[in-house]
Amino acid sequence: MDHQRTPLFSALLRHAEKNPVQFHIPGHKKGVGMDPEFRSFIGDNALSIDLINIAPLDDLHQPMGVIEEAQQLAADAFGADHTYFSVQGTSGAIMTMIMTVCSEGDKIIVPRNVHKSVMAAIIFIGAKPVFISPARDANLGIDHGITISSVRRALKKHPDAKAVLVINPTYFGVCTNLKEIVDLVHSYNMPVLVDEAHGVLIHFHEQLPMSAMEAGADMAATSVHKLGGSLTQSSVLNVQGNRMNPKRIQTIISMLTTTSTSYILLASLDTARRHLALNGHALAQNTIELAQFTRKSINEIAGLYCFGEEILGSEAAYSFDPTKVSIHVRKLGITGYDAENWLRENYNIEVELSDMYNILCLITPGDTQDNIETLLEALRKLADLNYNAQDVPEVVIKVPAIPQLTLTPRDAFYGETEVLPFKEAADRIIAEFIYVYPPGIPILLPGEVITQELIDYIVDHVEVGLPVKGPEDRSVQNVKVIVETQAIF
Numbered sequence: 001m002d003h004q005r006t007p008l009f010s011a012l013l014r015h016a017e018k019n020p021v022q023f024h025i026p027g028h029k030k031g032v033g034m035d036p037e038f039r040s041f042i043g044d045n046a047l048s049i050d051l052i053n054i055a056p057l058d059d060l061h062q063p064m065g066v067i068e069e070a071q072q073l074a075a076d077a078f079g080a081d082h083t084y085f086s087v088q089g090t091s092g093a094i095m096t097m098i099m100t101v102c103s104e105g106d107k108i109i110v111p112r113n114v115h116k117s118v119m120a121a122i123i124f125i126g127a128k129p130v131f132i133s134p135a136r137d138a139n140l141g142i143d144h145g146i147t148i149s150s151v152r153r154a155l156k157k158h159p160d161a162k163a164v165l166v167i168n169p170t171y172f173g174v175c176t177n178l179k180e181i182v183d184l185v186h187s188y189n190m191p192v193l194v195d196e197a198h199g200v201l202i203h204f205h206e207q208l209p210m211s212a213m214e215a216g217a218d219m220a221a222t223s224v225h226k227l228g229g230s231l232t233q234s235s236v237l238n239v240q241g242n243r244m245n246p247k248r249i250q251t252i253i254s255m256l257t258t259t260s261t262s263y264i265l266l267a268s269l270d271t272a273r274r275h276l277a278l279n280g281h282a283l284a285q286n287t288i289e290l291a292q293f294t295r296k297s298i299n300e301i302a303g304l305y306c307f308g309e310e311i312l313g314s315e316a317a318y319s320f321d322p323t324k325v326s327i328h329v330r331k332l333g334i335t336g337y338d339a340e341n342w343l344r345e346n347y348n349i350e351v352e353l354s355d356m357y358n359i360l361c362l363i364t365p366g367d368t369q370d371n372i373e374t375l376l377e378a379l380r381k382l383a384d385l386n387y388n389a390q391d392v393p394e395v396v397i398k399v400p401a402i403p404q405l406t407l408t409p410r411d412a413f414y415g416e417t418e419v420l421p422f423k424e425a426a427d428r429i430i431a432e433f434i435y436v437y438p439p440g441i442p443i444l445l446p447g448e449v450i451t452q453e454l455i456d457y458i459v460d461h462v463e464v465g466l467p468v469k470g471p472e473d474r475s476v477q478n479v480k481v482i483v484e485t486q487a488i489f
């Protein structure tokens with residue numbers, strides 16, 4: 001296919017060029033009716049293509065024109081049979097995947113460290129999650145992928161499940177042997193859904209882990225906006241093979257999508273696809289080289305550790321995307337959150353995320369050697385100030401056991417609840433989520449039994465200032481639990 005073409009973006013440009021007299025939304029009408037400061041900041045170019053699904057511009061809800069063409073080009077670039085644009089982020093694409101394969105009461109096999117959008121979909125439809133524990137790296141305090149043996153066990157026990165969902169790569173760039181998992185799951189004639197939020201570049205370079213489409217997965221939700229150069233909130237849902245019904249997927253993604261789809265976001269997907277299809281390999285190559293230089297330089301700083309391919313070799317850590325630069329700071333005697341704040345305050349550096357023990361820096365095609373030098377200078381200074389300073393002990397890694405699920409998440413979410421002080425909620429069944437965002441993985445989710453270990457773990461996170469979210473009480477002093485006093489084991 002001719003990837004120089006941008007059918008949607010070009011149609012928008014042609015339309016704006018004609019300068020039509022508009023009697024439709026958006027009511028700002030090329031910026032004239034909006035706040036002047038914002039108009040001048042955003043610029044008239046962007047505002048001239050802030051349009052709506054009028055006939056010449058096709059309709060994301062039933063694409064038959066320029067959006068359909070743009071999606072076909074994207075499918076070709078991602079190696080899919082069908083690609084659906086999402087203006088509801090990868091969250092919307094993930095919810096579409098789950099709602100396509102499951103209905104009320106159905107089982108779905110998912111890793112426990114899923115993004116909250118997976119659990120939201122499970123609650124909305126009333127599905128039953130069968131959790132697989134991810135492999136935990138007790139040295140780094142992070143979760144990796146799931147193992148083929150755990151998938152095999154889950155399939156043997158639950159051959160009636162409707163699908164298996166895999167996160168590939170993880171936020172930290174670690175991949176499982178996806179191809180092997182796909183083949184195993186397909187031997188049960190079950191579809192594989194992949195959360196590929198952190199894997200857009202892997203489609204474009206052979207040194208990066210295998211993409212979901214290459215591995216033969218049935219559907220994959222991919223954040224083009226995270227690493228592929230489109231605007232925030234724009235993602236794709238890639239689909240292949242004959243287990244899925246493309247018309248059903250269109251209906252469901254449409255049910256989950258605003259009727260006022262942003263053409264600025266859609267055009268950014270169309271053009272990101274062009275850039276990736278034409279230049280993705282070179283962009284990924286530069287990014288990998290820059291990231292490897294960064295990793296090597298960080299590992300020369302005493303007290304810091306940036307993991308790389310040496311962690312590979314286990315079932316759950318089969319391959320690795322080196323553009324994710326995780327920096328383990330515990331030996332400096334500080335938390336990842338302390339490091340994040342110090343970098344912000346002293347070097348005007350913003351990282352992707354921090355946790356108790358690590359910070360994560362994403363190296364992307366948007367980086368330059370200069371950015372990297374600033375990061376390295378800052379990290380050297382941070383290590384100088386903290387490593388071996390005043391006998392500060394290393395932070396001790398705590399990874400609490402995964403709690404027991406005793407009610408379906410939907411029954412708990414919609415159940416009869418009462419509010420309790422969080423610190424007194426041990427042994428009760430929680431009716432809301434508690435997660436740290438980013439990464440947005442629930443520490444507790446509706447239906448799980450709160451343990452004292454988890455209370456201590458979450459209180460530690462709140463006390464160091466990590467962004468603990470989810471409960472209606474934002475201070476996490478109180479929590480909603482099911483009225484039943486005892487968990488039903």
Ligand SMILES: Cc1ncc(COP(=O)(O)O)c(C=O)c1O
Nearest residue numbers: 089090091092115195197223439
């Ligand atoms: C693993 C994973 N899946 C899904 C998502 C959701 O992506 P989006 O923010 O595009 O909705 C995220 C976002 O951080 C994520 O980390």
